[in-house]
Amino acid sequence: MKSSRLVSILLLLQTRGRMTAAQLAAALEVSVRTVYRDIDALHAAGVPLYGDAGHAGGYRLIDGYRTRLTGLTTDEAEALFLAGAPGPAAELGLGPVLAAAQLKVRASLPAELRAHSERISARFHLDAPGWYADEDDVPHLPAVATAVWNSRVLHVRYRRWRAPTDVERRLEPYGLVLKAGRWYVIASAGTGDARTYRVDQILQLHVSEEEFEPPAGFDLAAYWRHYQDDFHGRLHSGEAVVRLAPGAADRLPGPALREAARTTARPEPDGWTGAVVPIESVDHAHDEFLRLGADIEVLEPAELRHRIQATVKALGDLYGRA
Template sequence: MRAGRLLSLLLLLQNRGRMTAAELAAELEVSVRTVYRDVEALGAAGVPVYGEAGHAGGYALLDGYRTRLTGLTAPEAEALFLAGLPGPAAELGLGSVLAAAELKLQAALPPELGEQGRRIRERFLLDAPGWYREADEVPYLPTVADAVWRRRALRVRYRRWQAPQEVERRIEPYGIVLKAGRWYTVAGGGDEPRTYRIGQILFLEQLDEHFTPPTGFDLAQHWREHSTRLQERLWQGEAEIRVSLLGVDRLEGFAAKAVVEGVRRGTVERDGWRRAVIPVESLEHAELQLLRLGPEVEVIAPPALRDRIAATIGSMARLYA
């Protein structure tokens, strides 16, 4: 543990230049006395670190003492800094590891590339979750990640949407995917790999059983194919609607791409409204989505959807009468 702290201290001095003992202690979360001992240990190991007393004093490395990472271009360095997602890394239990890795990268880069990396961090932020939706609570994510890494089977109690809502299963987690702010694990244990939302795991136990994924299993390819199949199964029917220009603008803010494209293919009527046929998941889902447009949309067909929306609007009118 001390060796890691000594390396972090060295990298801080390489990366930031002169720092006081108090500043180093705050960064390393140790006492000032511990910093004094660590600096002495670095000096004894041959690291050219020196200290100066006074108001502008502190510890620093002799000029030129720096490890350089050769062969890395400016765009490559920028991509590496953009690739860091501190939020997801922290959820995986790797927040401190990511911070240490970035510190090492900054220390190893030539000064001009290190400065570009700092500008990237100041000006770009990657925020995975979607708007207006709380991120999943994923207390079991680090355990699932550990099982993925060590190829250990899990016994889970899982909440799903269909009955029975709670099930117990033995799964073999092949990999983890972060999609739109939600964590999933692709796991075996049956005839074919299944996808489990980690936030829906109610309890898990890591078993003393190792597993081997199927030969040739590719997580990225499997996820692409799974997403394609899911999209194909998503749309269960169609609806014909009339929507105003304002309704079109609002629809583009929340509707699925297939719905928006259906509206764009529609025809413009004399009053400026657009008549179109759009795909729908179910009558219930379509009702909830179209009610968000208020008076800016009219359902023409199917009659069952039109009747549902009319009944809901009637109930709301009576409530507010």
Template sequence: MKSSRLLSILLLLQTRGRMTAARLAAELEVSVRTVYRDVEALHAAGVPLYGDAGHRGGYELLAGYRTHLTGLSAGEAEALFLTALPGPAADLGLGPAVAGARLKLLAALPTELRAQADRMSRRFHLDAPGWYAPDDDAPFLPAVAEAVWRGRVLDVRYRRWTEPTDVDRRLEPYGLVLKAGRWYVVAARPGGSGPRTYRVDRILRLTVTDEAFDVPGDFDLVAHWREYQRDFHARLYRGEALVRLSPRGLSRLTGAAARAAAGTGTREPDGWTRARVPVESPDRAHDQFLALGRDVEVLGPPELRALIAATARALADRYTGADG
């Protein structure tokens, strides 16, 4: 384990340059004290590694030093072939490049690893979009990806959910995220308060300018997206409903409602489950619970129960009227 960690420190410094002990510790999921001990071990082994104290300090390899201890383990080779998603790569215009890289990697592997990696690619296929999600037409995705890579400002015409729907925006694209088959660009407006998230398929018109920009040094795309998702869910589920669910209704719940019912629901003598579940809005909850039909009873809040009762009466009138 320690030898693997020492090699990881070398490779991190080789690929990323200067890094602090705290950053290395976070990457390796160890304590800062462990990093200090590992650095001492590398020094003792003759690795030209030096460190500076202070705000801009950190560890760095001597210029020109590179380790050649980069052989892949069997698990690493298999994992690499699982990361080659042909669909997203093609969306970005990188399909041929990914295919070429895969062939080169396969040819460079030892025979035993080549067989394992090839078997992995034949046994596993990753298809990111959901079953019922339509394919989003995002014709500007390759241009957005190019702007992200080259650090170029975008002029876009963007369609929002709220009025005014179609707006012009000047954006500095920091990064792209693929979520459930849909592409998002995280971008800041020059002089704005910080990066926001935009759906690429809602871009109506786009121009890649020659104006360059620099992504802030402290921006972390993964951390930003994680925080964005937390905020999104906090904004999304602003209400709560008290419901009773039959076993069939309970099995048909999805997402946050299913997790809440499974975690906090109580079983009643008739076999139904009473639970409090998060809801987006009365209208959205109305549609969600009506889809469960007779397998759910909404007990509260009163306005949601009244809304569903009114729909149920209208449906009853419509169908009884058709019979007589």
């Protein structure tokens, strides 16, 4: 709608400052010609909007002009309060800030929108960690967040999984990511290449006065998507040939295994199904497949089959003594 678009132009210029017609068109997903018509409509309405020509030109609002319009629709107001995550905000040291911000937004909304936002808060609650995951202890998270925000260098003692486990690192933190209740800081150790560090594995931390400049064009969301794709690509590096009892394919751990079982399924005369499924390692597959009990038989690799045979024999001996 044109009225909503006009409000959006005002809010974009109010929050971002000077913008060209092309930049406004890209942000609003309309043509430049449409932006020109909207600018004319704002001029006609008396909005103090000015355009400068030249390489550094663009449209801007007169200094000090602020609109009291929020431009929020009902759906936008609901989404705003649904996005409020009190748990993560508290971990970052921003719990009171978030509560104060939501209170101010509520106070500025019309009565109808305020009722919608309060209904969202009453009926939806975000609890990110899984049921069986231990809650991480992240005492250094607020300091890391401050360093990210102010582009300050961190000096940390970090615990990693391979030896030597405890290492000293100088980090330039680019951003923070919360994944399944666990915090990660994306940072460079001075080489310019971003890497992923678990915040709960930071043993000691010092925020220095040294500032750094994040790489031009670094996109935190794009980095995280690539990191996840690479992680999942490395996760299942092997395969196992198995036989599955009826219904057991649906109980395999993880969507990748269940999908592989469906696509490689070979029905057998006894009602069981042969399949080839990806595995992370022999150790990991041993633990995961034992959860299915007698509803799965591993044929290959031989090492995995022998490991499970030895475990089953040990269990038989243990319970046979009773």
